[in-house]
Every structure is written in structure tokens, then in C-alpha cells.
Amino acid sequence: MANTKRLCTLVLRLMAVAATLSAAVVMATSHERSNVLGLSFEAKYNHTPAFRYFVIANAIVTVYGFLVLFLPSKSQLWRLVVALDMVLTILLTSGISAALAIGSVGRHGNSYAGWLPICGQVPKYCDQVKGALIASFVGLLIYAVLLLYAIHNALDPLFLHKT
Numbered sequence: 001m002a003n004t005k006r007l008c009t010l011v012l013r014l015m016a017v018a019a020t021l022s023a024a025v026v027m028a029t030s031h032e033r034s035n036v037l038g039l040s041f042e043a044k045y046n047h048t049p050a051f052r053y054f055v056i057a058n059a060i061v062t063v064y065g066f067l068v069l070f071l072p073s074k075s076q077l078w079r080l081v082v083a084l085d086m087v088l089t090i091l092l093t094s095g096i097s098a099a100l101a102i103g104s105v106g107r108h109g110n111s112y113a114g115w116l117p118i119c120g121q122v123p124k125y126c127d128q129v130k131g132a133l134i135a136s137f138v139g140l141l142i143y144a145v146l147l148l149y150a151i152h153n154a155l156d157p158l159f160l161h162k163t
């Protein structure tokens with residue numbers, strides 16, 4: 001039973017690492033050039049601070065997830081993992097939120113500020129951003145499940161284990 005739980009956790013952590021890594025890579029490699037009314041411009045992730053933050057947040061969560069894979073199952077550090085899972089889940093949420101806000105403005109524009117949507121001119125770039133956001137959201141869902149599981153295992157909130 002313990003090996004099955006450990007294997008489940010390992011598989012979920014591997015899936016989370018894969019999701020956040022792919023989100024960071026897809027966003028970091030997203031760029032496209034376009035000409036509008038004779039003006040050339042390039043849409044690239046590092047032109048937007050929110051997208052840079054998204055890539056950095058996903059990279060941090062990926063490295064953390066990879067390092068936790070090597071933590072022994074009987075280690076007392078799993079109590080620390082609960083706290084770090086919480087912090088990094090919040091970090092991932094904030095990165096997704098920031099990128100999603102800017103992505104929404106890029107897709108729909110903002111008539112009050114006079115910003116026009118750009119996804120009509122750079123559709124490949126917008127599709128890559130959307131793919132990165134989806135991958136990161138999948139990673140967030142997996143980390144939320146892992147967080148709940150870690151809280152249950154490390155803290156035993158209902159005191160169900162008999163001593």
C-alpha cells in the first residue's frame with residue numbers, strides 16, 4: 001500500500017514537472033513577426049513583464065518538482081514539502097494570473113485604454129501563449145492535488161491513524 005501511494009505521488013509529480021516545463025519552454029520560445037500598415041513588429045514573450053514572470057515562475061516550480069522527486073519517502077523533510085508545495089502552488093497561480101491578464105488584453109484588446117487586439121496579426125504567437133497557459137494550468141491542478149495529498153499525509157488533519 002505504501003509503495004502504491006509513493007508511486008502515485010511520483011507519477012503525479014512527474015506529470016506536474018512535465019506540464020510546468022513544457023509551459024515554460026513553449027512560452028519562452030513564442031515569437032512571431034508581422035507587418036501591419038507597413039510597420040514591422042515582433043511579438044515575443046520577453047517584451048512583456050508578465051510573460052517573463054510566468055516563465056520564471058514555471059521554471060522555479062519545475063526545478064522544485066524535479067528536486068522533490070529525489071526526496072526519500074521516510075524523510076522528515078516531507079513536512080517542509082507541504083509548506084513549499086503551498087508556496088509554489090501560489091507562485092504558479094500568480095504567474096498564470098499575470099500571463100492570463102495580459103493574454104486576454106492581447107486577444108480582446110481594451111477599448112477603454114484604446115488598445116487593439118493583436119491576435120489577428122500574430123496568431124501563431126497567441127496560440128503558443130494559449131498552449132503555455134493551458135499546460136501551466138494543468139500543472140497547477142496537479143500541484144493542488146499533490147498539496148491536498150501532502151497535507152493529508154504529513155499533518156493527518158483528522159487524526160485517522162491509530163498509534
